[in-house]
Amino acid sequence: MLDLNRLNHFTEIAPNTMILELIPHIKCLPKKAERHQKLSQFFRMATSLLLPFLWISISVNGQNALRDIPSPDPQDQMDRFQVAAGFEVNLFAADPMVVKPIQMNWDAQGRLWVVSSTIYPHLKPGETANDKILVLEDTDRDGIADKSTVFAEGLFTPTGLLPGDGGVYVANSTEILHLKDTNGDGKADETTRILSGFGTGDAHHLIHTFRWGPDGLMYFNQSIYIYSHVETPYGIRRLEGGGVWQYNTKTQKLEVYAKGLINPWGLQFDKWGKSFLTDGAGREGINYAFPGATFVTAPGAERILSGLNPGQPKHSGLDIVSGSHMPKDWSGSLITNDFRANRVNRFLLEEQGSGFISKQVDDLLWTDHIGFRPVDILMGPDGAIYVADWYNPIIQHGEVDFFDSRRDQQHGRIWRITKKDSPLVKYPELENKSIPELLEALKSEENWERLQSKLILKNKDELNVIEGLKEWVTSLDPSNPAYEHHLLEALWVHQAIGSVNVPLLKKLLSAGNSEARAAAVRVLVRWKENIPETQSLLVSAIKDSHATVRLEAIVGIENFRTTEATVAALAALDQTMDVNLDFALWHTVSNLSPVWLPEVLNNQAYFGDIGKTVFALNTVSDPKSITLLAELYSGNKIPDKYIELVQEKMTKYGSAEDLTKIYLEVVNPTSGNADKQLKDLEILLQAAKGRGLEPQNTSSQLRTLLKSENEALEIKVLQLIGLWKKADLLDLLLQKNKDGNEEVRKVTMEAMGGLDDANSQEVLLSMAETHENESTRVLAISQLVKTAPEKAATVAISLLTKKPTENDTKDIFAAFLSSNAATDILATALSDTVIPTEMAKVGRKAMQELLPWHRRNKEGALKLKVALEASGGILPPERMPQQLDNQQIYALAQEVKNQADPVIGEAIYRRQSLMCQNCHGIGGAGGQLGPDLSSLGTSLPIDNIIKSILEPTESIKEGFELQKVTKNDGGIIMGYLINDGAREVVIRDMAGNENGIPKSQIKNLEKVPGSLMPAGITAGLEKHEFIDLVGYLSKLGSTGSFRVTNEKLVRRWKAAPDFKVLAKMTGEDKWQNLLNKNLNPMLKGLYSQVAGDLPLGDIPIVTDNSGQKFSLVQFEVDILKEGELSLKLTGVEQAKVWIGNKEITLSKGIGSAKVSVGKQWVNIAFDQKKAGNDSLKVLLVDDKSNSAQSQLIVGH
């Protein structure tokens, strides 16, 4: 089938596009000097070849041009919109007036500026970009745009714009331009380059989201793949990866305001200047940003902050509701777009400490029309909400081909949402107002009006504005509740025009309103060069009664590289700390370390407070500071709250001398704390494992320690014997091996393997050959694999011929599959031997389960496969074919559309054997190794879903790039990068564990293509099952029971698999006695279905010691603010529910309890026989009765 749009496109740009088709000829061009002569001939020839080449290109692309693309008729979209009760939506503008809007901003005249790119996502070779700036006007103010002007064209993938300073700032790939219309014809005729050097690594990450701050500064963002290096009058400014820039258009000063996030597409300021970010590829909803705030993925970041809504959708755009047209109780709430699920979300914020609690409430707008892609959102001058709809069925940037013909390149819309029966805001005609009138407009409750007035004032005559401000401030009524906000607006005008006003600033620094004080501190820091007493003003602010003021002051005082600044900053510890304060203080103290560290090393009591000393020492990794910490630690002087941090520090950075101090404390404990002794042993163990370190003069005391009756301690000591290679203690190991229980036996054998000397190897070998216990023989073989793999292979084969149990067989293979070399040796040994067919089959299965993808095609693995197959180890043929071409995938996608049963598909998805939930979450609950799938169906076409299951390495989401860490010792760790800090790299390994690896131990860190998702995972499914599975996945996100709603439904569970653990934990025999007991999380993890139900069939039935049957499930909730927590339970009756150790009573499934801050486990015990339903569902009730603020813990 021919795609006519493509044809038109090709004919328009034919002379250049042909180059693409001529590549094969170019490749054989001669090099350099001769090249130019041949080229002229070549080009003459090329013209005549144009037509045939074009034809081929079209027919190839034609196969791609298919499937259900919704009708682009705006009316069709309109009909399918669902709007929150009391609101209505109308079309403000559509193509051709607006095409492919990427970002929008209002100007002071109430015109809507839109940046539009039709070449996005990628310029075709030789094509010339002609992207545009459009200006939309609603001249008769009826809520529908009636005029569209092309202000500028010829731009190259512009991704942001901001009207101001007499023109418009535009992001143009590597640069920011300021375009001006000097002759009033509505078209730009003057171009000034403002900044340049921004990265281009990814067209959907290019600098974007331009906004004015209330301080008159320009802010804009960039995303993860953008590495920028900008030369400015103040020096070079670099930002690698995501973050927020701050630019003063008057002084040309450019700074990095915040760092990190994956694709921060939303940025907005509240009326007090607090800033918030949303992330188009993140997973934590609203992010609260203050200067220096650092989030996930920032390269080199030592510490990062989290978003306020873990597990929430990804968002684009952000605004804060204000003004008289909107409901009163909506004011201050955040609106942002869930562009994947075709929705507009709303969040309510509540201040807490120095930050916020954010709660998602009902959506403002939603649709099942997959073309609706809201990318930007703004309150307009009439008080309505405007949504820029990029309009595109395809939003995948990298996963779908750049030139895929389903990508829409011609449509676009701006929607307008108004409240029914509420008067619109009268347009204030700001451009004609005098300075006093503009100042008066700063009292407006419309954010838009205040901001635009300020921007006009910024460009008025400075002296006149200062004069006007003086009079205006004097005329303000101090009894007005908004008085201090008005003062702050005046201060911001001073900041915007660049005129320092110390008296006004000081007035606000001592304002009654904490928000005003905090905002004033931020202005003070900007003016530090002009205000000599800045440091002492900040010192006082750090003692402020309100956390938010302290936060700004801690951030600001970092600019003063003095010990006074450090001492003052640490005074923050005298008051309540929280996450943000801890983050900021940590950074400030760490950055000031060159100033204070020498003092503290010289005099431990320098800060006069052990808590402050330890906090400060913890922020650095200087060997001397570590030694001081080790000294304090082994002297039991560390305050409790820092113990864990210090232990971690010792594990990662303690030197052999430092560890010796800890070792001496273990063998001669002065504290008598058995728990600490275990922790200390764990430090020694980890230091030995990770860094090969051993304290000095160990050995003899280990014998003494082994006399202990404590099994946990005994195990650790045995492990240390192996790690430290204490061959002289082999006798002890043998003794314990004989006497100990199963676990002890295993540990002693591992330790023997570690000793790696002739004696112990001989012992292991003889155990492997002749031990009466088969599992001991397997353990011995596993150890021998590490040191003497050839011998191990011989013994293993002889054991395999005796047909060991399936588990033992699997363990044998697992041992050899742990390294390439061992795999190879086993393969060689097996190549001339036959083992029983059953064993060979187990081996093949083990290979499939255990071999990571990157080793599957190594020589050893291939050889082993051949050898096992020779012994009959042939796996049943795959049922669902895994090698499909594009045609077959398309055909399959049609079957999915017509036949799939998503309900059956969900059950297949939940099968343990498929392991989907181990790696993927839904609504944030589930594994974290792969992307959350909550809105997969609304963001990825069916054929791409099929492709990504069959060939996982072909499409990988940002943030899920596989990393390979090569350690100095040659060890390799594969996994996902959680954080690449200055001192350590955190990797999430295949098991989902996070490992911090100090940089000093890393030789190389590189991103490698590939996915942790194994290919062929669905090979065991029947085709109809595969179809149902894809059917389910393709429904995810659409309206109905496959959508993750905003309700707080429990999605992540733990369940008791048997009674053993419960009995051991509580010492109780009967399940009824478990009530009101504090139960640690149980072993079995479960996840709810998309609709929130947990099928009872998935919950184990446990029998207590008296033979009674019951089920126990748990979920975890983080209480952010104390109060009453209510929950509603459906599906099971007569359930017993207790939070922590307090039972609550249920009435009609609803119950509540008073809870205090912190993480809590909620336990539910019930009898499945008495269940009224076939599933269980728990909802945290978010209404007036629920005064506690809580967050369900999601994840793995």
Place this chain on the structure above:
Amino acid sequence: MGNALIENEQQFGFLEYQLTNYWPEKHLTFRNLGWSGDTVFGEARSYYTNPPGPYDLLISQIKAAEPDWIIIGYGNVEAQEGAAGLSHFKAGLNQLLDSVKAIGAKAILLSTIPQAIAGSEELMVKRNEELLLYNNAIAEISKNRDLAFIDVFNAFITPNQTEHYENNGVHLNEAGYLLFAETIMNQLMLTTEIPTFEIDASTATIESNVPLENISMTDKSRRISFSSTLKATSTPVTKSQLGSQTITVEGLKKGNYTLSIGGNLQAIGSRKDWEEGVSLQQSPSTQQSEQLLKLIREKDKIYFHQYRPQNRTYIIGFRSYEQGRHKEGLAALDALILWLDDQINQAKKPQTLQYLLERLP
């Protein structure tokens, strides 16, 4: 190769224009490897994907360009580290020059340019002192290695310094890059003068700084004609330069005279006008210059798209398994670039033009 000083030059192309024209008989190609914020360590070439590291990328980009000569313009960014960073810079520059040598290219080193605006007067003084310090280091290294060193710094110390800079006082504007190119050409002693023709009709002689042929004068200087072969470089390339090419004619009889060049009417003036000198605005050779500059800028722009492609992550970066097929699209730009190289080298061929001064009847 260098920082934004080099990168931004591609917007104007004056240096390439001057150099390529100096040898109109040679086929020359130029590639701009500048990168905003870059240092001798290739720092600005940092990227999410690693390897290649930034320095390795720089070296591979040099190699890919297959250069015979490299003009290196580093130091403006490094100098911000002041005296403390000097030895680090020297080591880096030496390392880079070793690499360049190993590639088989000859280096020409440029000095930094002064900074014209820096937030405060104090900072500006400091910055310029540091820049001089780094210039000395570059000069010293050039001397030790027997390499050409071109000091462009002083050329930008002028009374109206900012007229050569963009608003930020860091980057050069059009006038700045013209001065930059001229300074380099002068120091390389590759200067080409703008042609002047001084005709004395009474003696039938023409004085010129370019070779002339076929001089003829008929009917008592009613009609003077001659031919001259001009290099494209010898004609003005910016608005401000226009008018600097003049023809003066003395000893004419009273009356009005027209000048045609290559058959096209170029200027009309009275005897007095010609005595004072008539400046030539648009001429066949200025048109040739404009065309040449247009081609150079177009070529540089396309090369920039290839050299710093958008969506690098998906095309040649670690996500190339997704969009790697567009690598061919990037490679295809070679064809356009090579074609433009060819056009440039064609367009720079000197034209022989006939000048004809005729008295109006």
